[in-house]
Amino acid sequence: MEAFVDIDGVTLKYRGASGDIVALQDATLKVQRGEFAAVVGPSGCGKSTLMRLVTGLHKPTAGTIAIDGKQVTGPVKMAGMAFQNANMLPWRKVIDNVLLPLEIVEPHRSQFRSKKVEFRAKAEQLLATVGLAGFGDRYPWELSGGMQQRVSLCRSLIHEPALLMLDEPFAALDAFTREELWCVLRDLWQRLGFTVILVTHDLREAAFLADNIYVMSARPGHIVQIKSVDFPRPRDLQVTYEKDFGDIVMELRMKIAQVRQS
Amino acid sequence: MNPRTLEKLSPWLFTIAIFLIWELACIVFKINTSVLQPPSAAFAAMFKLWRVFLYHSWVTLWVTMVGFALAVGFGIILGLVVGWSRAIYRGLYPVMIGFNTIPKVAIVPLLILWFGIGEVPAIVTAFLISFFPIVVNIATGLATTEPELEDVLRALGAGKLDIMLKVGIPRALPYFFGSLKIAITLAFVGTVVSETLGANAGLGYLIALEGASFRMANVYAALLLLAFEGVLMYAVFAGIEQHFTKWAFRSQMSAAG
Ligand SMILES: Nc1ncnc2c1ncn2[C@@H]1O[C@H](COP(=O)(O)OP(=O)(O)OP(=O)(O)O)[C@@H](O)[C@H]1O
Numbered sequence: 001m002e003a004f005v006d007i008d009g010v011t012l013k014y015r016g017a018s019g020d021i022v023a024l025q026d027a028t029l030k031v032q033r034g035e036f037a038a039v040v041g042p043s044g045c046g047k048s049t050l051m052r053l054v055t056g057l058h059k060p061t062a063g064t065i066a067i068d069g070k071q072v073t074g075p076v077k078m079a080g081m082a083f084q085n086a087n088m089l090p091w092r093k094v095i096d097n098v099l100l101p102l103e104i105v106e107p108h109r110s111q112f113r114s115k116k117v118e119f120r121a122k123a124e125q126l127l128a129t130v131g132l133a134g135f136g137d138r139y140p141w142e143l144s145g146g147m148q149q150r151v152s153l154c155r156s157l158i159h160e161p162a163l164l165m166l167d168e169p170f171a172a173l174d175a176f177t178r179e180e181l182w183c184v185l186r187d188l189w190q191r192l193g194f195t196v197i198l199v200t201h202d203l204r205e206a207a208f209l210a211d212n213i214y215v216m217s218a219r220p221g222h223i224v225q226i227k228s229v230d231f232p233r234p235r236d237l238q239v240t241y242e243k244d245f246g247d248i249v250m251e252l253r254m255k256i257a258q259v260r261q262s
Numbered sequence: 263m264n265p266r267t268l269e270k271l272s273p274w275l276f277t278i279a280i281f282l283i284w285e286l287a288c289i290v291f292k293i294n295t296s297v298l299q300p301p302s303a304a305f306a307a308m309f310k311l312w313r314v315f316l317y318h319s320w321v322t323l324w325v326t327m328v329g330f331a332l333a334v335g336f337g338i339i340l341g342l343v344v345g346w347s348r349a350i351y352r353g354l355y356p357v358m359i360g361f362n363t364i365p366k367v368a369i370v371p372l373l374i375l376w377f378g379i380g381e382v383p384a385i386v387t388a389f390l391i392s393f394f395p396i397v398v399n400i401a402t403g404l405a406t407t408e409p410e411l412e413d414v415l416r417a418l419g420a421g422k423l424d425i426m427l428k429v430g431i432p433r434a435l436p437y438f439f440g441s442l443k444i445a446i447t448l449a450f451v452g453t454v455v456s457e458t459l460g461a462n463a464g465l466g467y468l469i470a471l472e473g474a475s476f477r478m479a480n481v482y483a484a485l486l487l488l489a490f491e492g493v494l495m496y497a498v499f500a501g502i503e504q505h506f507t508k509w510a511f512r513s514q515m516s517a518a519g
């Protein structure tokens with residue numbers, strides 16, 4: 001079966017003042033449609049770079065990237081993105097922050113005025129599914145960090161993207177809020193069925209959420225191991241206390257420690 | 263008195279205190295009135311010749327406001343252009359810095375030569391001296407868009423204009439309104455400098471005229487009126503700033519608390 005996201009032998013060089021930096025070297029990664037993929041690896045190995053390549057913000061120096069069989073040559077216009085920082089626009093109400101992608105992406109863009117009511121209802125509904133019912137008319141600064149991150153998730157999903165790209169979205173949150181948001185993301189993914197690529201430093205997060213965990217080498221980055229996680233779904237937080245779970249996390253930890261050394 | 267009312271009253275209390283100290287110093291140290299006039303003399307002159315002062319204050323005010331309005335219009339356009347592209351930013355910056363370094367008082371004689379004695383050179387001077395902070399602040403505001411947010415929008419297919427309209431310009435608004443407060447006080451400086459050198463009316467003209475005939479109380483009266491106009495317009499633009507960019511004040515407040 002053809003992969004939904006097909007990263008094939010991709011190399012990326014950044015031009016720097018003091019010589020080029022090879023961020024990725026011959027990275028190959030295939031993510032199936034509907035898969036929840038997690039990417040882990042040492043800091044600076046090129047994970048964020050990989051995200052920028054897949055969404056078409058950078059062109060690879062060598063190799064090709066295809067999404068759904070079509071080669072990526074520019075901004076993909078269909079992926080949702082969220083980062084460690086919620087990046088809210090403080091002058092917009094929560095709901096208008098969520099609606100932002102619809103003001104940009106076609107065909108919603110040209111319908112934005114005529115379908116405003118419908119779009120708002122949809123945004124309210126999405127906010128409700130992440131536990132923020134009734135918060136639409138607040139301003140972002142009235143929300144806690146965890147709540148803002150939920151809004152950021154809603155914003156990345158409002159245009160029903162087939163692909164969701166997450167770059168350490170929960171890294172700035174406390175442990176309890178983080179686990180809460182794992183479940184929020186898990187439920188959204190299970191309900192909506194999009195494909196996810198999640199970059200994270202939290203190996204428990206990767207093991208809890210992902211179908212496959214892709215381990216990257218130190219810079220220049222490429223995939224050195226693919227770890228499948230077979231816990232049945234829907235997964236409960238309880239699974240993180242099982243022995244098998246601990247074993248997977250330990251194995252990943254060893255692997256990353258090893259690639260950091262070399 | 264509770265701290266809030268004290269805070270509200272403190273600008274008035276300070277102003278009054280300064281006038282009192284000034285007045286007392288003149289009496290206690292028996293300062294020669296040709297060196298320093300007491301404020302009471304300045305106020306007395308103001309009341310005696312109130313029609314004259316009102317007229318010249320009005321001229322200075324409208325001349326300044328016209329120059330300032332031009333600066334706002336031109337400053338917005340140039341700020342957007344400079345903020346639009348790094349190449350333009352880099353290209354224009356040295357030119358603007360160079361221009362801003364030239365003391366405008368050095369240009370006024372040229373302006374008078376070109377436009378003749380009157381309001382026009384004063385308007386142009388007010389304009390020239392006050393557009394720079396507006397341009398710089400708008401360009402800075404546009405340049406400080408978070409790269410990640412830009413990524414989110416660009417990945418969705420947003421063009422440069424989209425990003426500018428949705429993020430850049432709203433983000434630049436607090437900078438813009440902040441710069442208006444600075445620009446308006448500079449505009450007064452420009453007007454008065456020009457009026458001092460070549461005009462038929464205005465507080466600057468009055469200061470030069472009365473100073474030349476050693477009617478110092480009138481000079482002080484004109485200076486006080488000028489200061490008053492500056493404070494008044496500053497307050498107006500501070501109010502406008504508060505009104506239009508509540509979010510910036512609020513989000514800072516919540517970030518601090
Ligand atoms: N715009 C850029 N210009 C030059 N070099 C860059 C640029 N962005 C990233 N790099 C370099 O490329 C390498 C990979 O960066 P990247 O941000 O992809 O790492 P990362 O895996 O996301 O790291 P982290 O886990 O710390 O977020 C780093 O060594 C970095 O210095």
Ligand SMILES: [Mg+2]
Pocket residue numbers: 047048049167
């Ligand atoms: Mg990163």
